[in-house]
Amino acid sequence: MLGILFIILSNIGGVYIPILLRNSIDELKNNLDFNLVIKNTILVVVTSAVAGVFRFMIRQTIIVVSREIEFDLRQDFWQHIQKLPLRFFQNNSTGNIMAHATSDISAVRMFVGPAVMYSTDTGMRFFLILPIMLWMNTTLTLFALLPLPLLSFAVYLVMKKIHVRYTKIQEKFSDLTTKAQENFSGIRVVKSYLREDFEISQFEKESNEYLKRNMDLVKVRSLFQPIFYLIAGLSSIIVLWKGGTMIMNNQLSLGTMFAFLTYLLMLIWPMIAFGWVANMIQQADASMKRLLKIFNEPYEISDSEKTDFNIKTIDGEIEFRNVKFRYRENLPLVLNDISLKIPKGSTVAFIGNTGVGKTSLINLIARLYDVTEGEVLIDGKNVKSIPLEVVRKNIGLVPQDSFLFSDTLANNLMYGVSNPSQELIDFVSEVSQLKKDVESFPNGFETILGERGITLSGGQKQRASLARALAINPKILILDDSFSAVDTHTEEEILKRLKSFMKDRTSIIISHRISTVKDCDKIFVLENGKIAEEGNHDELIELNGIYADLHNKQLLEEELSELN
Numbered sequence: 001m002l003g004i005l006f007i008i009l010s011n012i013g014g015v016y017i018p019i020l021l022r023n024s025i026d027e028l029k030n031n032l033d034f035n036l037v038i039k040n041t042i043l044v045v046v047t048s049a050v051a052g053v054f055r056f057m058i059r060q061t062i063i064v065v066s067r068e069i070e071f072d073l074r075q076d077f078w079q080h081i082q083k084l085p086l087r088f089f090q091n092n093s094t095g096n097i098m099a100h101a102t103s104d105i106s107a108v109r110m111f112v113g114p115a116v117m118y119s120t121d122t123g124m125r126f127f128l129i130l131p132i133m134l135w136m137n138t139t140l141t142l143f144a145l146l147p148l149p150l151l152s153f154a155v156y157l158v159m160k161k162i163h164v165r166y167t168k169i170q171e172k173f174s175d176l177t178t179k180a181q182e183n184f185s186g187i188r189v190v191k192s193y194l195r196e197d198f199e200i201s202q203f204e205k206e207s208n209e210y211l212k213r214n215m216d217l218v219k220v221r222s223l224f225q226p227i228f229y230l231i232a233g234l235s236s237i238i239v240l241w242k243g244g245t246m247i248m249n250n251q252l253s254l255g256t257m258f259a260f261l262t263y264l265l266m267l268i269w270p271m272i273a274f275g276w277v278a279n280m281i282q283q284a285d286a287s288m289k290r291l292l293k294i295f296n297e298p299y300e301i302s303d304s305e306k307t308d309f310n311i312k313t314i315d316g317e318i319e320f321r322n323v324k325f326r327y328r329e330n331l332p333l334v335l336n337d338i339s340l341k342i343p344k345g346s347t348v349a350f351i352g353n354t355g356v357g358k359t360s361l362i363n364l365i366a367r368l369y370d371v372t373e374g375e376v377l378i379d380g381k382n383v384k385s386i387p388l389e390v391v392r393k394n395i396g397l398v399p400q401d402s403f404l405f406s407d408t409l410a411n412n413l414m415y416g417v418s419n420p421s422q423e424l425i426d427f428v429s430e431v432s433q434l435k436k437d438v439e440s441f442p443n444g445f446e447t448i449l450g451e452r453g454i455t456l457s458g459g460q461k462q463r464a465s466l467a468r469a470l471a472i473n474p475k476i477l478i479l480d481d482s483f484s485a486v487d488t489h490t491e492e493e494i495l496k497r498l499k500s501f502m503k504d505r506t507s508i509i510i511s512h513r514i515s516t517v518k519d520c521d522k523i524f525v526l527e528n529g530k531i532a533e534e535g536n537h538d539e540l541i542e543l544n545g546i547y548a549d550l551h552n553k554q555l556l557e558e559e560l561s562e563l564n
């Protein structure tokens with residue numbers, strides 16, 4: 001509001017200057033007095049200075065606010081993104097999300113800042129200049145404004161074209177960022193398969209298309225300025241011709257003609273800005289629509305009216321009741337009628353062929369996904385009725401592909417902990433058998449991992465990931481094939497230590513190795529989305545089914561490797 005007030009004030013000053021010039025010229029024509037020259041010069045300078053100060057204030061208000069709005073929008077976007085379900089990230093590429101977070105937010109900022117500023121300025125100038133011109137000479141004003149309808153039509157046509165082309169550019173920009181991001185993540189595959197040249201040509205293809213789409217926009221955009229200058233030029237010619245004739249016929253003073261031409265000059269920039277602003281509005285509109293699509297994405301998995309906020313913690317008993325689950329409506333069921341019970345404090349395992357649904361099953365406990373049918377219960381209560389924060393705070397999930405941030409090892413281990421301590425770091429790295437490795441790191445626990453530091457081996461990553469889960473002191477620990485990159489000896493050591501740590505807590509282990517799961521209280525064998533066998537190791541061997549078969553195969557493999 002202040003900015004708009006400053007626009008009005010600065011325009012009042014600016015618009016007054018040609019009136020001063022007109023008066024000076026007309027006065028000086030009749031009476032060439034030096035004092036009059038000085039007086040008018042001072043008046044023009046002072047008016048310009050005042051208008052200039054207000055112009056400075058306009059930027060200090062409107063542009064500053066637009067930056068603050070941009071900040072808010074970016075924060076809102078980030079907060080929203082953080083709460084979106086896993087499903088969203090699996091259906092949208094990182095590049096696409098990045099494009100929204102950068103260029104779309106900038107385009108919206110251009111609207112709330114420069115576009116608001118220039119459109120108000122332009123409107124205000126027209127609003128002030130037009131009555132003055134009409135008051136000075138109605139006929140000449142009407143002649144000067146004759147080309148205006150042409151202008152509106154041209155703007156309308158060009159704006160429509162810009163909108164379509166800009167949307168296409170943004171879409172391609174998303175593709176381009178996705179391509180780059182995927183390439184960086186998969187650089188090891190690219191290099192080992194010697195696909196650099198292929199990747200270069202693929203990127204060139206995308207990049208060329210992006211260039212082409214930009215060129216299409218440039219073509220339309222470059223039409224803008226010539227059109228505006230042409231129309232402005234037309235107006236000036238009309239004023240010169242008509243005004244000149246009127247002066248010759250003594251119907252107009254030289255000062256008024258001069259003021260008219262100055263006003264026309266003052267209107268040229270707003271007219272150009274008008275086109276520019278129209279352009280910005282179109283781009284912001286396209287960008288805001290893209291952003292709104294993300295803002296309207298539902299949280300899906302969040303607390304609801306069913307949530308009982310009196311629940312502050314969990315004990316760790318888990319039950320699946322007739323659970324069916326599919327990833328999307330048109331996809332087949334991954335889990336089909338699963339019913340099972342995991343008593344508090346027990347250690348159970350899930351085993352089965354790859355792709356059988358083990359990860360999908362455990363993801364339902366921490367509500368990374370919600371069931372399609374049936375219910376998952378913790379302590380006898382539907383998991384949906386327990387506050388999401390309580391559920392996740394008490395579940396230590398060690399995912400299949402361990403991920404560590406580019407930060408110190410200590411910060412990575414303490415990621416889920418609100419008050420970290422060296423004792424805790426020592427303790428969890430002892431249990432997860434990471435301590436020995438840390439001794440060889442350049443700065444111990446303060447060693448930076450990732451981009452700016454060292455890269456851990458697969459097994460070290462898995463153990464760091466386990467230590468991070470243990471640090472939150474979970475009631476339920478879920479290990480999703482977490483020892484696949486750890487040798488069997490270290491694995492045994494970890495399991496031994498975990499046993500005392502996990503006393504009274506519930507542990508769920510997913511593994512392909514019989515040696516990992518054989519000591520569990522209960523083992524569930526999954527097949528075709530159902531539980532095919534369940535029992536402890538001895539019972540399952542006795543059953544002589546899938547588990548026993550797997551056991552025999554792995555025994556045979558072991559014997560063969562010993563022979564070798």
Ligand SMILES: Nc1ncnc2c1ncn2[C@@H]1O[C@H](COP(=O)(O)OP(=O)(O)OP(=O)(O)O)[C@@H](O)[C@H]1O
Nearest residue numbers: 090327331334353354355356357358359360361400
């Ligand atoms: N986000 C997803 N969207 C669609 N389908 C998925 C998704 N994640 C997994 N699937 C499919 O669900 C099935 C079960 O996958 P899941 O990861 O649960 O298997 P798994 O038993 O843990 O396998 P593995 O032992 O190889 O880790 C697979 O057929 C897989 O293709």
